[in-house]
Amino acid sequence: MNEQKFQEKIDLERKIEPKDWMPEEYRSHLIRQISQHAHSEIIGMQPEGNWISRAPSLRAKMILLAKVQDEAGHGLYLYSACETLGISREELVQQLHDGKAKYSSIFNYPTLSWADMGAVGWLVDGAAIVNQVSLQRTSYGPYSRGMVKICKEESFHQRQGYEIMAEMAKGTPEQKEMAQDALNRFWWPSIMMFGPQDSDSPRTGNAMKWKIKRQFNDELRQKFIDQTVGQVKVIGLEIPDPDLKWNEERGHYDFGEMNWDEFWSVVNGNGPCNIQRLDHHKKAHSEGEWVRKAARSYSKKQEIINA
Amino acid sequence: MSDNTKVWEVFIQSKNVLAHKHVGNLHAPDKEMALQNARDLYTRRNEGSCIWVVKAEHIISSESEDGEAFFDPSNDKIYRHPTFYTMPKGSKYI
Amino acid sequence: MSLLNYTLRIADSSLILAQRISGWCSKGPTLEEDIALSNIALDLFGQANGFLEYASKLDGNKTPDQLAFNRNEREFFNLQITEQENGNFADTIVRQFFFSTYSFLFYTELSKSTDETLAALAVKSLKEVKYHLQHSKSWMLRLGDGTEESKQKTQTALQYFWQFTGELFEMDEVDMEMSKSGIGVGNSELKTNWDKMVNEVIDQSTLERPVDAYMQTGSKKGLHTEYLGHLLSEMQYLPRAYPNAKW
Numbered sequence: 001m002n003e004q005k006f007q008e009k010i011d012l013e014r015k016i017e018p019k020d021w022m023p024e025e026y027r028s029h030l031i032r033q034i035s036q037h038a039h040s041e042i043i044g045m046q047p048e049g050n051w052i053s054r055a056p057s058l059r060a061k062m063i064l065l066a067k068v069q070d071e072a073g074h075g076l077y078l079y080s081a082c083e084t085l086g087i088s089r090e091e092l093v094q095q096l097h098d099g100k101a102k103y104s105s106i107f108n109y110p111t112l113s114w115a116d117m118g119a120v121g122w123l124v125d126g127a128a129i130v131n132q133v134s135l136q137r138t139s140y141g142p143y144s145r146g147m148v149k150i151c152k153e154e155s156f157h158q159r160q161g162y163e164i165m166a167e168m169a170k171g172t173p174e175q176k177e178m179a180q181d182a183l184n185r186f187w188w189p190s191i192m193m194f195g196p197q198d199s200d201s202p203r204t205g206n207a208m209k210w211k212i213k214r215q216f217n218d219e220l221r222q223k224f225i226d227q228t229v230g231q232v233k234v235i236g237l238e239i240p241d242p243d244l245k246w247n248e249e250r251g252h253y254d255f256g257e258m259n260w261d262e263f264w265s266v267v268n269g270n271g272p273c274n275i276q277r278l279d280h281h282k283k284a285h286s287e288g289e290w291v292r293k294a295a296r297s298y299s300k301k302q303e304i305i306n307a
Numbered sequence: 308m309s310d311n312t313k314v315w316e317v318f319i320q321s322k323n324v325l326a327h328k329h330v331g332n333l334h335a336p337d338k339e340m341a342l343q344n345a346r347d348l349y350t351r352r353n354e355g356s357c358i359w360v361v362k363a364e365h366i367i368s369s370e371s372e373d374g375e376a377f378f379d380p381s382n383d384k385i386y387r388h389p390t391f392y393t394m395p396k397g398s399k400y401i
Numbered sequence: 402m403s404l405l406n407y408t409l410r411i412a413d414s415s416l417i418l419a420q421r422i423s424g425w426c427s428k429g430p431t432l433e434e435d436i437a438l439s440n441i442a443l444d445l446f447g448q449a450n451g452f453l454e455y456a457s458k459l460d461g462n463k464t465p466d467q468l469a470f471n472r473n474e475r476e477f478f479n480l481q482i483t484e485q486e487n488g489n490f491a492d493t494i495v496r497q498f499f500f501s502t503y504s505f506l507f508y509t510e511l512s513k514s515t516d517e518t519l520a521a522l523a524v525k526s527l528k529e530v531k532y533h534l535q536h537s538k539s540w541m542l543r544l545g546d547g548t549e550e551s552k553q554k555t556q557t558a559l560q561y562f563w564q565f566t567g568e569l570f571e572m573d574e575v576d577m578e579m580s581k582s583g584i585g586v587g588n589s590e591l592k593t594n595w596d597k598m599v600n601e602v603i604d605q606s607t608l609e610r611p612v613d614a615y616m617q618t619g620s621k622k623g624l625h626t627e628y629l630g631h632l633l634s635e636m637q638y639l640p641r642a643y644p645n646a647k648w
Binding site: 042045046049052053054055056057058060061062065066068069072073075076079114167168171172174175280283284287288289290291292293294295297298299301 | 424427635639647
């Protein structure tokens with residue numbers, strides 16, 4: 001009875017709100033998806049935060065800092081949305097630390113040069129935007145509203161990255177080489193951001209039925225590639241995929257086979273920065289404990305005084 | 308959970324003429340920090356002329372429109388947030 | 402030229418402190434605080450940029466970026482307090498509290514400068530600094546009067562940073578010249594109010610005001626602590642490694 005009413009709502013494109021009845025699986029699926037999305041924003045602060053102190057101009061430094069700060073804000077919106085499902089931020093952080101919750105694997109790659117700031121902003125944020133635009137129509141109200149807010153703020157992120165790459169590509173030979181090198185290292189990991197092929201994705205069925213997910217992985221991946229190829233060509237760089245070719249019949253770009261071994265390896269914890277990223281987060285969290293405790297203690301004292 | 312900071316709902320009035328709008332929530336130990344954090348989190352793009360913060364537990368909500376009351380019949384818990392529930396002392400794993 | 406030197410001093414303090422605070426990104430004790438600290442850093446970078454643009458005009462030769470990225474350790478005039486390491490959160494808050502209290506008083510006076518540009522920059526900066534001050538005050542109270550551990554850490558921070566507060570009120574020939582012509586601020590006159598404001602917060606935070614001992618000095622002559630060199634190496638590396646590149 002409840003299931004039926006619930007599915008009817010979904011089919012009518014109505015939003016599900018926190019106090020509404022929902023199948024337990026819908027709730028747990030969302031908790032996993034939203035929290036992993038939130039964790040991704042927060043962990044994602046690290047590879048870009050890595051270059052704030054070394055940004056090569058004042059403008060670049062301020063823009064990068066503002067961008068990374070936005071990611072923190074996005075993480076916060078998403079933790080907020082997730083909490084409406086009946087779980088606390090503390091529990092979510094614990095799940096991250098215990099390895100029970102994941103975050104987007106792209107952030108397990110290192111940022112080795114300033115050009116990586118270009119590649120990450122342009123490709124990684126670009127891929128995220130394709131995904132997030134689609135998620136604006138997700139069925140759960142708080143998640144949907146969070147996505148709308150995030151999409152509004154995301155617009156400058158991708159432009160920031162692309163601008164960096166464009167400038168470097170037409171700069172000195174060393175700059176162009178640096179830009180091409182960054183593109184070479186981030187192209188495939190960015191494509192991998194769209195997840196496994198739909199045929200290998202067990203949860204896709206329910207996710208689509210409940211309109212948590214609105215488009216298939218392969219569909220979104222294709223969209224990203226189609227819109228990015230032109231951007232690469234405009235700035236005079238090359239895509240590290242010898243099989244990339246326009247397919248007139250399909251009306252899309254054909255592209256090479258992804259390295260699925262690498263994909264699953266990194267997803268399962270064996271990537272270049274997996275240990276480093278989590279350690280950094282754990283360290284910041286544990287070193288902040290005395291501060292949080294102090295704030296709570298002060299607030300309790302004030303409550304007693306003001307009672 | 309040792310880190311039980313309070314959840315505050317944030318309402319922003321973007322222009323003098325308009326009504327406050329709910330924009331989300333944040334964690335803060337007290338009302339001063341809640342207000343400061345709200346300013347940092349929700350008005351970075353000059354979106355605000357006035358901020359309200361309200362402890363989430365103080366918000367009273369009407370029932371969802373279907374009147375479904377299978378779980379949480381009380382109307383004063385706006386989410387299913389576990390920290391809103393006082394557990395008996397000594398109880399574990401809950 | 403005195404006005405250029407004077408302007409650089411203000412720019413440099415903002416720039417170096419901003420560089421320090423931005424080091425907290427992704428390391429804050431809470432997400433909310435991470436965002437708050439980044440906001441402060443962004444404000445300070447903005448202020449530095451404003452003053453560096455004026456300095457660039459006065460210099461007539463170097464761009465603001467060249468001033469930021471191509472001067473060496475002995476050519477920077479930031480107050481030494483700004484280059485101190487972040488330490489723990491108490492260290493950062495005490496550093497911020499001391500500096501923001503000073504900035505608040507300094508910019509209030511500079512807003513009355515007969516130099517229009519400096520006055521305008523001061524007015525703009527003052528708006529932001531008021532918030533920085535409120536933020537650091539809030540934390541002084543919570544850390545000083547929080548737990549035993551937080552009180553200890555904050556008291557230790559007070560002891561350490563006290564030695565850098567003497568510089569805030571020094572007047573050298575440049576200061577005197579600027580002050581006499583109505584352009585600059587009489588730093589020494591700020592001390593009474595600074596003491597008052599700081600004492601009040603230290604008191605409310607149930608902490609103890611440190612005893613005056615050796616006061617560090619020298620930034621007005623480009624003499625710094627050993628920390629500045631390392632900070633600049635990191636900050637200036639890219640433009641110096643690729644001198645012909647535009648970013």
